[in-house]
Amino acid sequence: MSDKIILIGAGLAGSLLSVYLAKKGYQVELFERRPDMRKTNIGAGRSINLALSTRGIHALKEVGLYEEIMKIAIPMKGRMIHNRNGDMQFQPYGKNDSEVINAVSRGDLNMRLMDLAEKNKNVTIHFNERCTGMNFSTGEVHLTNEVSSESHIEKGRTVIGTDGSASAIRMDMLKIGRFSFSQSYLEHGYKELTIPAGDNGDFLLEKNALHIWPRKTYMLIALPNIDGSFTCTLFYPMEGENSFEALKTESQLLAFFQKEFPDALALMPTLREDYFTNPVGTLITVKCSPWYVEDKVVLLGDAAHAMVPFYGQGMNCAFEDCTYLNGCIESFGPNWETVFKEYEKLRKVNANAIADLAVENFYEMRDKVSDPLFVLKKKIEHVLEEKFPGIFIPKYTMVSFMRVPYATAMQRGLVQDFILNELTIGIERMDEVDLIKAEQLIRDNLTPM
Numbered sequence: 001m002s003d004k005i006i007l008i009g010a011g012l013a014g015s016l017l018s019v020y021l022a023k024k025g026y027q028v029e030l031f032e033r034r035p036d037m038r039k040t041n042i043g044a045g046r047s048i049n050l051a052l053s054t055r056g057i058h059a060l061k062e063v064g065l066y067e068e069i070m071k072i073a074i075p076m077k078g079r080m081i082h083n084r085n086g087d088m089q090f091q092p093y094g095k096n097d098s099e100v101i102n103a104v105s106r107g108d109l110n111m112r113l114m115d116l117a118e119k120n121k122n123v124t125i126h127f128n129e130r131c132t133g134m135n136f137s138t139g140e141v142h143l144t145n146e147v148s149s150e151s152h153i154e155k156g157r158t159v160i161g162t163d164g165s166a167s168a169i170r171m172d173m174l175k176i177g178r179f180s181f182s183q184s185y186l187e188h189g190y191k192e193l194t195i196p197a198g199d200n201g202d203f204l205l206e207k208n209a210l211h212i213w214p215r216k217t218y219m220l221i222a223l224p225n226i227d228g229s230f231t232c233t234l235f236y237p238m239e240g241e242n243s244f245e246a247l248k249t250e251s252q253l254l255a256f257f258q259k260e261f262p263d264a265l266a267l268m269p270t271l272r273e274d275y276f277t278n279p280v281g282t283l284i285t286v287k288c289s290p291w292y293v294e295d296k297v298v299l300l301g302d303a304a305h306a307m308v309p310f311y312g313q314g315m316n317c318a319f320e321d322c323t324y325l326n327g328c329i330e331s332f333g334p335n336w337e338t339v340f341k342e343y344e345k346l347r348k349v350n351a352n353a354i355a356d357l358a359v360e361n362f363y364e365m366r367d368k369v370s371d372p373l374f375v376l377k378k379k380i381e382h383v384l385e386e387k388f389p390g391i392f393i394p395k396y397t398m399v400s401f402m403r404v405p406y407a408t409a410m411q412r413g414l415v416q417d418f419i420l421n422e423l424t425i426g427i428e429r430m431d432e433v434d435l436i437k438a439e440q441l442i443r444d445n446l447t448p449m
């Protein structure tokens with residue numbers, strides 16, 4: 001049997017995975033439906049920039065791309081909260097400057113991953129090749145060229161579906177028996193807007209922060225780009241009284257921004273064009289099982305588990321999938337069915353956990369971050385982390401700055417939420433926290449990690 005592996009989708013996960021597989025000596029054929037973004041001026045897809053954190057960084061280090069990518073990344077040390085009256089409040093993400101998340105351009109990252117992939121003589125990327133389905137009995141993949149409209153069939157030792165949240169491979173898995181599938185849309189959509197750079201490429205907002213304008217049922221965020229601009233994303237209901245559907249005219253748009261985000265509005269000269277030109281994206285959670293069919297095919301990244309972006313973990317989780325699949329190939333290859341089975345066993349429960357945490361974090365970001373009780377709890381978290389190292393670790397830290405399984409982070413996070421709730425009953429200030437009670441609660445409920 002040939003050592004050819006077919007990957008469907010040369011997005012973030014597919015491009016990275018091809019490098020892992022090439023390093024193991026496999027011949028990798030990647031089929032990507034879009035043209036080559038390094039040669040054609042196409043948008044790189046959803047969201048212009050992304051937050052890269054520890055799990056994604058670990059994978060980049062494993063394939064030797066970390067240094068290259070960090071050249072185009074901007075560290076974000078915390079959240080900068082913008083109130084309606086223009087006041088700002090900085091909330092650090094971690095306990096020091098090494099605990100940062102990194103803003104990186106999706107397009108640049110994808111292009112560099114493709115460059116690195118193609119440096120391996122055994123990786124070939126075929127562009128304009130849309131997968132239209134798969135025959136799971138024979139392992140044959142059906143492809144159609146988007147330019148010539150010609151169809152052909154490809155077959156390899158196995159197939160990996162890295163074709164994103166609307167995966168064509170997954171669609172065909174729906175047709176076979178005992179395949180569980182759920183998708184749920186958030187009632188909110190998103191639209192990208194811009195704060196351009198100032199004169200000489202100056203950043204017009206604090207550079208090393210993720211900016212948030214939380215407004216209870218909706219929010220605006222902004223991440224920095226290396227050219228001094230910020231990509232802003234408005235998360236807003238799709239329908240209803242306050243919604244994208246209702247916000248139709250220039251005067252409505254300006255009145256809305258003037259009332260809700262006046263400091264941002266002052267920095268957005270292209271707001272009208274951006275708002276009326278850019279599409280509204282939808283926000284989806286996809287869960288499915290099993291992720292594989294025998295030794296024929298497996299799903300990875302958004303194809304297996306799309307999640308809403310509010311923990312900044314979709315790509316990081318997809319990159320961590322690559323790390324785990326690589327580990328399973330090391331342990332069980334070339335018995336592909338066992339590789340896929342073990343990989344799903346390790347990842348599925350964790351993908352479910354981070355998908356749920358991501359939805360939960362939406363409510364935290366848009367609603368709670370400016371709440372005094374939330375701010376007090378964050379302060380207590382940092383103090384407890386300092387006093388009980390390795391035992392009390394904030395949930396955000398476990399998810400973003402460590403590689404502990406997401407399900408563990410979720411479960412310990414729930415226990416810690418209980419402890420924080422107990423400690424904040426009837427108090428308003430940090431100096432009122434009963435540290436003896438804190439120690440008792442921690443000893444009773446948490447074990448060292």
Ligand SMILES: Cc1cc2nc3c(=O)[nH]c(=O)nc-3n(C[C@H](O)[C@H](O)[C@H](O)COP(=O)(O)OP(=O)(O)OC[C@H]3O[C@@H](n4cnc5c(N)ncnc54)[C@H](O)[C@@H]3O)c2cc1C
Nearest residue numbers: 009011012013033051131164301302309312313314315316
């Ligand atoms: C607004 C927004 C903000 C986000 N922010 C973050 C963040 O800060 N941090 C983070 O970690 N994640 C973030 N994410 C999530 C992240 O974008 C995804 O999790 C990540 O892109 C998944 O990578 P992937 O390779 O699995 O899928 P994709 O990046 O979607 O790649 C899939 C590839 O497959 C190709 N393809 C699709 N169908 C076919 C087909 N039929 N045939 C051939 N090719 C096909 C596509 O063209 C694409 O190139 C965000 C997402 C959104 C929407």
